[in-house]
Amino acid sequence: MVPEAHITPEHLDTTLETFRGRVYRASMDRALEEVRSWRSRLEATGDPDLTSIAENLGELEALLAAEHLDAEAVGRLMSELGEQTVRVGGSGVPEAVDEKLQRLGGLLDADGRMLRILSGRKDAPAGR
Numbered sequence: 001m002v003p004e005a006h007i008t009p010e011h012l013d014t015t016l017e018t019f020r021g022r023v024y025r026a027s028m029d030r031a032l033e034e035v036r037s038w039r040s041r042l043e044a045t046g047d048p049d050l051t052s053i054a055e056n057l058g059e060l061e062a063l064l065a066a067e068h069l070d071a072e073a074v075g076r077l078m079s080e081l082g083e084q085t086v087r088v089g090g091s092g093v094p095e096a097v098d099e100k101l102q103r104l105g106g107l108l109d110a111d112g113r114m115l116r117i118l119s120g121r122k123d124a125p126a127g128r
Contacts, residue, residue, distance in 0.1 A: 007041065007093075012100035016107075028064060035061045049091070053084045075115030082109030 015034055035057050042054035056077060063074050082105045089101030 007045075007097060009094075009096040009100055011041070012097065012104060016100065016104060032061060032064055035064065049084075049088055053081065053088070056081050056084065071115045071119035075112040075119060078112030078115065079109045080112075082106065082112060 015038070039054045039057040039061065042050040042057070045051070060074065060077050060081065063070060063077065085101055085105030085108060089098045089105060093101065
């Protein structure tokens with residue numbers, strides 16, 4: 001179960017507003033800031049499910065901060081994070097948090113899939 005003190009509807013509203021409906025719309029700096037903030041917040045819970053997400057966020061942070069962006073790897077990890085987020089959302093959290101977790105999880109998964117598709121195209125932009 002997600003401790004409410006660590007994840008509130010307001011935290012999720014801020015994240016969803018950052019992405020304005022699509023994860024790829026955030027700037028790289030803003031995305032890294034958001035990843036770091038969530039990683040820290042989730043690590044502080046001590047909950048094994050959330051700690052697992054925090055570990056993946058750490059991996060995502062490293063991928064995003066790399067000199068050369070590996071869009072395929074970022075896409076795979078975003079989809080995995082989306083699936084993890086949806087599972088946490090369905091685990092008895094308050095309804096206001098669950099709805100936002102489901103939305104965020106869906107965005108992460110959909111944008112992860114899109115990155116993987118685009119990374120396989122010859123005309124896709126390279127790097128950041």
